[in-house]
Amino acid sequence: MVKDTSSKQAIERCITNKYFSVAYLCNEENTMDIHIHDCYEMCFCICGDKHFLIDNKFYDIVSGDLFVINQFESHYLTKINQSALERIVIFIHPDFIKTLSSGHTNLSTCFTNRTQGFTHRLHLTTEQQNSFHFYTDKITSVDSYGSDIIEKACFMELLVMINRIYIDNFDLNTNENDSKQEQPIEQIIQFINQNICKPITIEYLAKQFYLSDSYICRIFKSATGTTINKYITARRISIAKSLLSSGTSVSDVYSQSGFNDYSNFLKAFTKAVGVPPKKYALHSSS
The missing domain is CATH 1.10.10.60 (Homeodomain-like)
Incomplete structure (x- = not known):
C-alpha cells in the first residue's frame, strides 16, 4: 500500500476505493479547517504539544495518543502551522470495516460507541505504540506475492488491538471526562x-x-x-x-x-x- 503524505489525498483514496488508506504527516500542506469526512479516522500522534477539537470535546495531545473519529464528528487539529505535528493517520471506509467484522466481533466499536463516558483519545503504552508501528510499517511496505492478503490481515489485527484498547479504556473512564476543558x-x-x-x-x-x-x-x-x-x-x-x-x-x-x-x-x-x-x-x- 502507498503511504500518502497528504491527508486530503489519503481521504480521497479511501473514499474512492471504499477501502482504507495510510498517511504519514509531518510537513503537510496547511491543515484543513474544522471538517467532516465520510470515513473513519485513526490519528496516532508521534509527538504532542497540540490540541484536538472533536465535536464538543477539546483534547491536549501527548506523544503516544491515538484518536478515533467517526464520519459524523467534526474535528480540527489546532495550531499545526506553528510547529510540525508528526503523526500517522489511517482513514477507513465504513462499508469496508463491515466486511471485516463478524457476528462476535464488531471492528467499528471504537468509532460507533458514543455512549456516556466515552473518549476519542486512547493513550498507547510503549508496547502498544511499537505494535502500531509494526502493523502500519508492514501494511505500507509489503510488496510481494500475497501482499494484498498480508495487508488486509495486518490491518484486521491492528483493528482488533485498537478496539480491545478502546473497550478496556471505556470501562476505566466511564465516570470520567477525558477531554481537556478550559474556562470559559x-x-x-x-x-x-x-x-x-x-x-x-x-x-x-x-x-x-x-x-x-x-x-x-x-x-x-x-x-x-x-x-x-x-x-x-x-x-x-x-x-x-x-x-x-x-x-x-x-x-x-x-x-x-x-x-x-x-x-x-x-x-x-x-x-x-x-x-x-x-x-x-x-x-x-x-
Whole structure:
C-alpha cells in the first residue's frame, strides 16, 4: 500500500476505493479547517504539544495518543502551522470495516460507541505504540506475492488491538471526562452544543457570558484554533449527516440541525461534504 503524505489525498483514496488508506504527516500542506469526512479516522500522534477539537470535546495531545473519529464528528487539529505535528493517520471506509467484522466481533466499536463516558483519545503504552508501528510499517511496505492478503490481515489485527484498547479504556473512564476543558471555553462549547438547533449569534453568546463580542471571538479562536461560526456550522453539518444517514427527510433535516433556511443549509452542506444533501441521503441509504 502507498503511504500518502497528504491527508486530503489519503481521504480521497479511501473514499474512492471504499477501502482504507495510510498517511504519514509531518510537513503537510496547511491543515484543513474544522471538517467532516465520510470515513473513519485513526490519528496516532508521534509527538504532542497540540490540541484536538472533536465535536464538543477539546483534547491536549501527548506523544503516544491515538484518536478515533467517526464520519459524523467534526474535528480540527489546532495550531499545526506553528510547529510540525508528526503523526500517522489511517482513514477507513465504513462499508469496508463491515466486511471485516463478524457476528462476535464488531471492528467499528471504537468509532460507533458514543455512549456516556466515552473518549476519542486512547493513550498507547510503549508496547502498544511499537505494535502500531509494526502493523502500519508492514501494511505500507509489503510488496510481494500475497501482499494484498498480508495487508488486509495486518490491518484486521491492528483493528482488533485498537478496539480491545478502546473497550478496556471505556470501562476505566466511564465516570470520567477525558477531554481537556478550559474556562470559559468549556462553558461556551457546552452552551453551543446544548443550543445548536437554535439561532446562535456572536452577540447572543457574548451576552450569555457577559463578554464583549470581540473578546469572546478572540479567546475561542485562541483556544480552539477555529472561529465560533465555523465551529457552529461544522457541528450542524455533523448533525445533518447523521440525520440523513438515519433516513430523516431532507426537508426536516435542515431545521432539526439548526439552519434557519434551506438555501443556507444547502450551500453549507454542499461546501462541507462535497455533494448536496439529497445526493448524500441517497448514497447513505444505498
